Amino acid sequence: MGVMKVKAEEGKLQIGINALAFAQGKVIVKSDGKVVFTEEKKFKPMDVYKTTVTISKNADYEVVVEGMDLQYSPAKRKVLSRPFYSSMPKDLVTPTTLYQEGMELKEGRNYRQAKGLFKMCLQKDPLYIDAMSAMAELYYRSMQYDSALYYANNALQLDTYNADANYFAGVTYHTTGKLTDALESLGWAARWPEYRSTAYAQMAEIELQLNNKPLTEHYANLALDYDRNNIDALQVLTILYRKSGETVLADKFIQTLAPWIHLTTLLILNGTCFINRPKI
Secondary structure (H helix, E strand, C coil), rough: EEEEEEECCCCCCEEEEECCCCCCEEEEEECCEEEEEEEEEEECCCCCCEEEECCCCCEEEEEEEEECCEECCCCCCCCCCCCCCCCCCCCCCCCHHHHHHHHHHHHHHHHHHHHHHHHHHHHHHHCCHHHHHHHHHHHHHHCCHHHHHHHHHHHHHHHHCCCHHHHHHHHHHCCCCHHHHHHHHHHHHHCCCCHHHHHHHHHHHEEECCCCHHHHHHHHHHHHHCCCCHHHHHHHHHHHHHHHHCCHHHHHHHHCCCCCCHHHHHHHCCCCCCCCCCCC
């Protein structure tokens, strides 16, 4: 229900509390086991409360906020064993360090900088499969599909079963209309847990395009087996059952989708709203 920061300095505690919800709280500060400060306050979301409390130097202390489940005491602090600061050499440039830096930038959506580091990685090690897969993803995201397939297929020449390369090859083939190739690549990607539900949902979309009702149901249900809230799979089943006249089943999936998608999309799926969309 909130975040608290406590800083002890020169016999004073600087306390800051940021509420994440409405709450009635009571701030209690103890020093050497004795209560030295209390204050009741009504907190609002994103309100910042600050106060300073004087305590004896080097005294043990504890800060508690009743009603918000916040507590801090240096004596009771749980210290993690995980290292938070690197002791590794920072001036060592290897394909692995370039790849790891690129992945951090990619996860932070700094795609252009990430791409530059992956290229440098591949210059040092042209067979670095993970960098090839990352490049395939970046080129797919920027809709440069020929380049995406170039890197994905280079990776797959070295490792036929690579999950990332198969997935991004599959979605790129799907986007460019090469449906047989897409099904083959996505089928391999679906063997890996991180892509299983998403890949099966993509395969269900392809089978829906091919008017193959049994396989559309099969792959969509496999996607839902691994993620019951897979919106793409739910939408595929909704469209499938509306097309086949099974409105009871279609309505069931529309109700499942209701909390997750925009009203306009629901109306389109329900057949009560029509919009002019360009032909693909």
